[in-house]
Amino acid sequence: MRFFTLLLLFCSLHAFPAQPLHAEEVNVILIGGQSNATGQGYVRNIPDCFKTDERVLLYYSGSLKGTEPAEQLIPLSPASESPDRFGVELSLGTALQKKFPREKWAIIKHALSGSNLFRQWNPGKTPQDKPGEEYVQFIQTVHHGLEALKKQGHIPVLKAMAWQQGEGDARDIAGEDNSRAYGENLNNLINRIRADLKAPDLLFIYGSILPVALPSRFPGRDEVRRGQREVAENARTALSVKNAIYVPADDLQLRSMDFRTPFPTDQIHLGTHGILTLGERFAAALEKAWKQNR
Template sequence: MKNWSVAIGLVGLTFFANAQKNSNEIEVYFLGGQSNMDGYGYIKDLPDSLKRAQDGIYIFHGHTVPDDEEGGGIGSWQVLKPGHGTGFTADMKRNKYSDRFGLELSFAMTMQQAKPDRRIALIKYSRGGTSIDSLAADVFGCWDPDYHGVTGINQYDHFLATMRHAMADGDIDDDGVKDVLVPKGILWMQGESDSNLESSAYAYYDNLKRLMDLIRATMLTDDLPIVIGKISDSNDASRGGKVWKYGELVQYAQEQFVKKDDRAAIVRETKHYEHSDPWHYKSVNYIQLGNAFAEAMLKLEE
């Protein structure tokens, strides 16, 4: 593990601790992965219920940058609204919203409806095309904690920066009362890029387990519930009828992960989703995906 992950653990210790002493507790979920976590749904396709801001639900969406670049993970806490899909950018004070959305909208709404007496917040950092294995990273980047590259900075470091910046704000809704974030779960939608290489596909179980363990440690909860989305193939004819060459190996690894971890669940309905291009789902599917993640998370929380 890189040295500054120890520092973020100390930051998290002060921010996540002593929840019982403060009535302003907020349940927080981390959303991470690659492009289908980014979200390729079009806002124009949203139903009216999801086109509006979700008052009372806050999100910290870390700015995404490539490996070896600084500035990843900066952002600010804002009320959740559409525009957190691909093309979203942020600085330390404001968000620049895109015309796309991901699973965050329907996930948050479903969770809030299921737990109306609790407050919900999201922390999101994802980057399209990224793998866990550095060998499969290509130009998109990787989440390998041991990656050194040119500067030693990669997507895992940007995740840590996202968490550090998110936790630096002790009053995320600016109401003058200290907020205490209570870690409740991890949502992970990724694996497609690792299925491009046989070696990274075979290594996916070990790589996924290690990364999830580290994210759990960062959020200071050893058995934190994890829901992962099972990757699917569009079988696009223009790409020879199969997009992910070793996709079955990654799918098997995902199944093994949830089989061996009784605090993890998997969303399998992705196999029925339609695609807007060879890699990404249609707008309606991101709504369905958020609902499915929420339903799986709620079962883990029972």
């Protein structure tokens, strides 16, 4: 019953007009992270009132699966570990197109479930350091996506990155040192992405993780969540990064509450409504930041 109530609330908020797009430039949003970035929402549970805006373009890495082949430009559609699941790409892209109807939007995505920041996504401290394999694939995916946009006659402009990750660094197998270093590592990741992509003003937005304490599996939860908060620009700490935006997500629906969920005890991953809402929150926060920076 609670699932259908959430869907009714979500449906009441969504409608967008079909307006022609004339802009030559394409605003590009990047997506990266682990399982809540790949997305564990179920396509079958998306409410009928939610219509993906297929004017938004999507390019995703070969690590992901969707209804269309990877590593090519396609209309916005699910891209996760399997074609029956999706991530924030759907609601984030659709919401941005609605908020800025006269502009063109594209999303470039690479994520891997279970991946950590301390090693797999670690870009290194300097350009001479050997980066982690997921960071390498992410940067390659971004470059390939940008080239694909250019080949279609677009002028891509990097606008923001959505990052949803941290569980891998809070795990028992990560170790206490890596959990404590999450804030420092996230700070470094943001700065290196901006430097490597030559996008110094790139907005970086991310949501809180692990709303439920599971100390036996994730003993570093509090350290990682503290690091997340401290990196945000408005936290004004030694780790704060300009244009880094932290989005609270502890109240969002989890997969354990999803309709006909095959994982009734999963309190780690966001469910269908939770993923859709997180994408909406990201879009709203980005809109606010862009307006403030004008």
